[in-house]
Amino acid sequence: MNQILIVFLKELREALRDRRTLLRVSLPGLLMGPLMLFMLSMLVAQFEKQAEQREILVAGVAQAPTLVNYLQRQNFSVKEAPADYERQLREATLGQAVLVVPPDFENALARGAELELEVVTDSANTRASASGGGVARLVRGFNEERARLQLMLRGVSPELLSPVGLTERDLASPGARAARITGIIPMFVIMAVLYGALTAALDTTSGERERQSLEPLLANPVPHGALVLGKWLAVALMGAVVAALASFSFLPAQLLIKSDALAAQFRFGWADAASFALLLLPVAAAMGALLMAVAIRTKTFKEAQASANLVIMVFSLMPLIAIMNPGADAAWHYWLPGLGQYQQMMQLLKGETLRLDQWGPPLLSAALIIAAGMAYVARAMRAAASR
């Protein structure tokens, strides 16, 4: 026990001394999430601002006084579109859809002739195409008003236009609705586990071989199991700490959210961050063991990095299994490291409590990986030194 502690403290001290690598490794983990959040909120805020502005661009304002009158009654300010709006839309310098009015619109409307309006957007221009729907809704509203007036003039009840009414009822709790936005957090904090554990895992295994310090280390009268456990504890702690930092980094990151509606929906508090950090503990421990097992096979740090990349890639794809099949979380999901934690965190974000079959399997699978990894590293370490 004492020997495990000695190894643990030494590995920890060495890992913390390497500040530059530590920083380089943990910064992406810590900043990526908040940065994504910031950019997402910028986009949403822009949409909101457009909606707030209630401005509509029309090509040919003078040709459609009746339409313009309707639009103004809906509290929209109508502006003439720039002459080269097509080019501007294509180049994405114009961020709004344009409603094009044909030349003889007003007369044709009065005559009751068949008429065609045109909404011009560019689907490659995100902002413009998003505003296209709003313009289309306005034109439908205008149509309906005209139709109701015509019917009333002919003495027919306008009710005939909508024989069936429709109201929507959303069963999702505010938490579940917010989880659509906070759902990006688990992806990032799960990856942070690897960022934290990677360097320490490689340094304590293949790094020890590369520096030729493994052989002298094994010349001490210490059971190999104690050496491996001490190293693993340090690796797991590094992973868990960076994961916790990543979880908590979303708390100050909320201040960066530019959109009020998004900020109101983004429900992520101290309790959530703390339970995330706790849920990530077993996966940090398991991935630490796995990375060590992969790295002990290689003679140099560089080789170890190459093989660790494979582990990282597979691990980072795990949450995608759930993201690609939304709403279909199967029991086996909870057995896979990474995927299980993703599902657990999503449950928490939806405001649900975890059932036994949701927190048991991830713990059990982590324990299995740790036991297998440790046994393997202890055996491989002797083989590595005696070659």
Place this chain on the structure above:
Amino acid sequence: MITIDRISKRFKTASQRQPGWAGWLGRRQGGWVEAVREVSLSAGDGRITGLLGANGAGKTTSLRMLAGLFRPEAGAIAVDGVDVLRQPRQALARMGILGDAHGLYPRLTARENIVYFGQLQGLSAAAASRRAEELAELLELGAILDRRAEGFSQGERMKTALARALVHDPANIVLDEPTNGLDVLATRSLRGALRTLAREQGKCIVFSTHIMQEVEYLCDEVVVVAQGRSVARGSVDELKQQAGCANFEDAFVALAFAPAREAA
């Protein structure tokens, strides 16, 4: 007191596929290399015993078996009567080993490197630190004791590694080509330290080398190793007599390579 009794060890060579399809389909076959055929030595306390042999004679492999890194196929090794194969940890506690590989932890200071191994040997941190200072005096390490090992010269690294191996004040000291890559001054100071350890502190020292001078300067007893066998033993003078040569180098060549010539 270290006794090695007729140990042997063979290694599987890196297997190579046969060229063509047959190689991909068939099983890979590796040969065997006899690294150590039959090496024996008996090293007493207060004496320096040299393991002298050409490159690839089996010195390093023998010393690594003594350090318990792998088991010999046959034979026995005992340190102060403790069987290395049966009670490896008790045996390791009685030995200070400076092997062929002696890397330091670059982000730790020399003192921290030494204290870490001291703690693993069962010393308290304070006792290990005191011991580091004693050894720093013996090995002239004082100036670098609290510097990080990152920028150490070859000699500084070797001395730190030696101090690390001696931290628990072992009765037996095993060194594998300790003067490799050291300059004249560093070599001289290392020799001085070894002499002090054996003559004044009564340690049992076993070291391997391929340098004649070193053996002549230091060793009370020499074991000549050639092609995995210990072929001769005795003091430098006894070996010269045995070979009938006035020069020790000639004596070594005669002793180490005569059997091979006879065999051929």
